[in-house]
Amino acid sequence: MEHLYEMLKQVDGYIYPNEIELHWGILIVLYPYITGLVAGAFILASLERVFKIKVLRPTYHLALLTALAFLLVAILPLVTHLGHPFRAYEIMTTPHLQSAMAIFGFVYLWYLMVVLLLEIWFDYRRDLVLWAEQSTGIKRRLYKILTLGVTDLSPKTIAWDEKLGFIVTVVGIPSAFLLHGYVGFIFGSIKANPWWSSVLMPVIFLLSAMVSGIAMVMFLYMVVSRIRKVKIDMPCLDEIGKFLFMVLILDFTLESLDQVHRIYEAEESFEILHMLVNGKLNITLFIMQGLVGTIIPLAILGFFRIHLPKEKIRKPLYMLSGLMVLVGVFFMRWNVVIGGQLFSKSFLGFTNFKLGMIGAEGYLMAIFWLVLPFCILSFFLWLVPPWKKHAEAELTE
Amino acid sequence: MGNERLNSSRRNFIRKSALLAGTLVVGSAVKPFQAMLFAANEPEKTMPWYAIGIDIEKCIGCGSCARACKAENDVPKEPFFFRSWVEQYTIKNDGTLAVQSPNGGIDDFVQTVPEAEIFKSFFVPKMCNHCAKSPCVQVCPVGATYESPEGIVLVDEKYCIGCRYCIQACPYGCRYLHPEKQTADKCTLCYHRLKKGLNPACFDVCPTGARIYGDLHDMNSPLHKFLKEHSTQVLKPQLNTGSKLFYNGLSSEVR
Amino acid sequence: MPPQLKTLLPVLAVFICIFLVARHFLIPDSFGKYGHYRANSMDEIAALPAHHIGKAACMDCHDTEAAKLNSDLHSGLTCEVCHGPGWQHMDDPEKNKLSKPGTREFCGKCHDMNPARRTSVIHQIDIKTHNIDRANCIDCHNPHAVWEMKD
Structure with a gap:
């Protein structure tokens, strides 16, 4: 408990005596960040599938597998953060429906089992059957298990794959919106906290989720192409850049609206939030979230709308803006989760937050949770490489 | 035909x-979703419906309540965990505000503002408001915190998963995470004492009788007399928490 | 029906059945009796031991002190305000002695000058200057009957 005594010295003004410790740390920053990446990547995938934006085809499978890899990890920081992780099942057995958090278990399972896994399964079933025939040993057994014994490759059954997969994707879009809008609601519905309590919170969370997911797929597509030593499909990349620009504008507008509204209404909490924004959140809000995460990428992507420079210049700039957006959205989550706990609910003072290195709440663990999805994704790309799908091979031939 | x-x-x-x-x-x-419409149902009048009154004018800031609470309920001794604490508000002549609560009022209050600069000063004892529309009960995802039929907000420490959402949702800062149990913890209005026919510890030890509690159903209770004779106010009324902790002499600076 | 659904639907059904059965066994018995919580937890909280035993219990043994206390200005106080919770002392009085405070700091918790204390509610002195010849308040005052001065 030494760190609490240390923090007691750094208290600024008056805070309630129970408020010294921040109850939600870096793990809860990661949770909306990772679920946001899932929702964003999935929405990018459905742009191709449902809205028939065919130029995005090269990233379709990558986006789906990215969403799955991140979704598998999304729940882990959340559960490890609990005081009693082994009681987590209670959220499924006795969900308290008045609570915004209660349906998380169901929303998560629905999205994982019914949407993502099913869509990927329908999409890959034919290839799984064919790969099972071609490979040997453990890989062959893995593919066989993954087909769930449905090995029928008649044209009629394959047509069903397409049809059912499409239905699942259509269901998946509102589900993705639900998953992340709902995460925003967890914060937006806390009336005790003026920094969180906002009707716009779910919308802002959703839009920043789309921004981060699209940026992540863009980044991964470029990295994977480089590793595979294949040429990047520039029309596809430009299209992703276009969508990123569009959603980023929307996100920026709504986040600004939220702040402008707060400033103009200037409620009881205005003074303390003003001090928060200009003090403890100064760098993370204005520099990291605002400048790095929004303004510079907007300028780069907006410039590309006016004038498309050569491929050689575009590629690194897409890479750069994608990474900047990813950093910016991370700090957006940080500013919401950590920022909302730095000021006292007495509106009379601030506590402090120091990110430790080791322990479950330290930044090493946070980095681990952020690296893990990439490892899972690499495994997926090894097991079910999108570029070795038979339909893709036929297309390129 | x-x-x-x-x-x-x-x-x-x-x-x-x-x-x-x-x-x-x-x-x-649709039925399960009816629970999402949040409103307090006052149970039928077979049980008492507890509320609390605190007279700020009588509080002398001795901290007996905070000390007794920690001793009675095995609250960790460190100065970060309180079910009950006392704050001192000092309003200076220039209108600025100084608030302190040294170790929740267990340590001595030392007035740092020179006497000549003080416009007014007073103590505010704080504890769980046992809200009728508790934001903390509303957000518990598993039903580990609840309002008992007597209107007391309790935590089931064998069922709490330790997600701390309730701590975030309490506007009054009355909850903390118990460092050993790793579950949310808060004032129970000494439920174990009430059930034995005893007064809550903080009420028993208050030397000036600044605190009273009672049954809102009983129109003859001292609490009703207190509510009738004083103009009382709850904390943060704009949040509509249905707070059942009524203060007499609450200054507008108190939050 | 397409062969995919022939496999998936039974899997889904099995999954839901397992969930429902597991749920049946995982929900505690008394859950939902009065509301969305474990009703037994109220009994568990009610069964916790009381630590402050109250003046009546103290009076069983310490009747002279209590009689004195009741005769004077401090009559409104319970013994445990100053001496602390008495439950362990009551079980084993020899082993668990209670504190007998009487220092300037301790009495000052109530009686030291503070602009927030109303003189109409509490008698106040300046503990730094009041009769500084004696170290502690109880060197002069009898805490059970405060105006019964010692020499």
Whole structure:
């Protein structure tokens, strides 16, 4: 408990005596960040599938597998953060429906089992059957298990794959919106906290989720192409850049609206939030979230709308803006989760937050949770490489 | 003709029963979501419905309540965990505000503002408001915190998963995470004492009688007298938490 | 029906059945009796031991002190305000002695000058200057009957 005594010295003004410790740390920053990446990547995938934006085809499978890899990890920081992780099942057995958090278990399972896994399964079933025939040993057994014994490759059954997969994707879009809008609601519905309590919170969370997911797929597509030593499909990349620009504008507008509204209404909490924004959140809000995460990428992507420079210049700039957006959205989550706990609910003072290195709440663990999805994704790309799908091979031939 | 009428009445019957069955199915599917409409139901008047009154004018800031609370409820001794604490507000002549609560009022209050600069100063004892529309109960995802039929907000430490959402949702800062149990913890209005016919510890040890509690159903209780004779106020009324902790002499600076 | 659904639907059904059965066994017995919580937890909280035993219990043994206390200005106080919770002392009085405070700091918790204390509610002195010849308040005052001065 030494760190609490240390923090007691750094208290600024008056805070309630129970408020010294921040109850939600870096793990809860990661949770909306990772679920946001899932929702964003999935929405990018459905742009191709449902809205028939065919130029995005090269990233379709990558986006789906990215969403799955991140979704598998999304729940882990959340559960490890609990005081009693082994009681987590209670959220499924006795969900308290008045609570915004209660349906998380169901929303998560629905999205994982019914949407993502099913869509990927329908999409890959034919290839799984064919790969099972071609490979040997453990890989062959893995593919066989993954087909769930449905090995029928008649044209009629394959047509069903397409049809059912499409239905699942259509269901998946509102589900993705639900998953992340709902995460925003967890914060937006806390009336005790003026920094969180906002009707716009779910919308802002959703839009920043789309921004981060699209940026992540863009980044991964470029990295994977480089590793595979294949040429990047520039029309596809430009299209992703276009969508990123569009959603980023929307996100920026709504986040600004939220702040402008707060400033103009200037409620009881205005003074303390003003001090928060200009003090403890100064760098993370204005520099990291605002400048790095929004303004510079907007300028780069907006410039590309006016004038498309050569491929050689575009590629690194897409890479750069994608990474900047990813950093910016991370700090957006940080500013919401950590920022909302730095000021006292007495509106009379601030506590402090120091990110430790080791322990479950330290930044090493946070980095681990952020690296893990990439490892899972690499495994997926090894097991079910999108570029070795038979339909893709036929297309390129 | 008759046959036709029979047919049409049978058709009506089928249509009506289909409608009824449909309503039942839809109704039962919607029913669980009724709980999402959040409102406090005051239970029937077979049990007491507890509320608290605190007279700020009588509080001398001795911290007996905070000390007794920690001793009675095995609250960790470190200065970060309180079920009950005392704050001192000092309003200076220039209108600025200084608030302190040294170790929750357990340590001595030392007035740092020079006497000549003080406009007014007073103590505010704080504890759980036992809200009738508790934001903390509303957000618990598993039903580990609840309002008892007596209107007391309790935590089930064997069921709490330690997600700390309730701590975030309490506008009054009355909850903390118990460092050993790793569950949310808060004032129980000494439920174990009430059930034994004793007063809550903080009420028993208050030397000036600044605190009273009582049954809101009982129109003759001292609490009703207190509410009737003083102009009382709750904390943060704009949040509509249904707070049942009523202060006499609450200054507008107190939050 | 397409063969995919022939496999998936039974899997889904099995999954839901397992969930429902597991749920049945995982929900505690008394859950939902009065509301969305474990009703037994109220009994568990009610069964916790009381630590402050109250003046009546103290009077069983310490009747002279209590009689004195009741005769004077401090009559409104319970013994445990100053001496602390008495439950362990009551079980084993020899082993668990209670504190007998009487220092300037301790009495000052109530009686030291503070602009937030109303003189109409509490008698106040300046503990730094009041009769500084004696170290502690109880060197002069009898805490059970405060105006019964010692020499």
